[in-house]
Amino acid sequence: MNTKPAGTVIAVIAVVMLLLFAGIWTWILVLSLIDAAAGNPASIGNEFVVAAGALSTLLASLTSASIGSAIADVKGQKSDGKGGSPASSVMTVEKVAAELSWRSKAAIVVYILVGLGVLGVWLVMDTLSPEVVTAFALSLVGWLIGAAGIVFESPPTSSPLTKAEAAPTAEATKAKPRKSARRFSI
Template identity: 45%
Template sequence: MAEFFRRQMFNIIAAVFLILFVAVWLAVLLRVGTWVPVAGLTAPALNGALVTAAGVMATSLGSLTASALGFTISEVKREQSEAPAGSPGGSFPAEVAAKLSGRIVAAIMVYMVMGLLVLVVWLVKGPASTDLIGAFALSLLGWLVGAAGVVFQTEKPAA
């Protein structure tokens, strides 16, 4: 049993982090999504610990996924530039995707799905939303713009 945990330690840490990320942001989304404005209040009050945890986790996951993508892209570009001329190579995006670990792919998918849910709540609730929701939604949009920039930049015309 100890050997199993030793072999799976990084997967367990990643899973716990992603589960906590989803749980914290679902709590925020439920609070904001179900909140009905009352006289004098334009947005729901959120617990300070929840705001801090949500902010730290969103920033951390966004940074981790962006850096993992950046390092992987850099590695693939370096390998392609060092490859002998005429050697077979796959498409750049496919090579990058193949080098990403399952943990990173899962983190990217979780970040994008939760971020898109946050963006929808922010757009639907408008002023009845919170600054926390708006900050994460804008952060996600920035992350997506960066990721899309890489995707479109690496697209090569067919020869």
């Protein structure tokens, strides 16, 4: 009989996944640096390449989906009419971060820290860098560009309403049933 709550099991799985991700990438970087010090290209076993690639793809996908879900939640709060003043309905990084679970935040931090380490090793090793390191470094750059789009998103500008926009139709003012939002989080 399982006496642990589901949240604890999910938290354990998340922590194990993050530790496995960090551990495998640390091992790959150590092997790469040792071989590079000897002037040889790194020899990384296929099992590490597959595991590192799978975990990197998993974390990139989960963190992106989690951030996207949080943005949708914030935008949903903005558009449901309960936001209060217009100033409180502006989407900010702080509001998006507040929607993320601690597991999502931890995954984002671990992904970025490990990724920056991989990126640094890739830049230092140049041609001696194994293909798996090059692939993850470039993938991280793409992920960071997407994240920068969120962080540096310009606030909406206020434009004067046209006469049609200022006077909603009777159809638009009827209350519409709200679909339940499905939240994605790691």
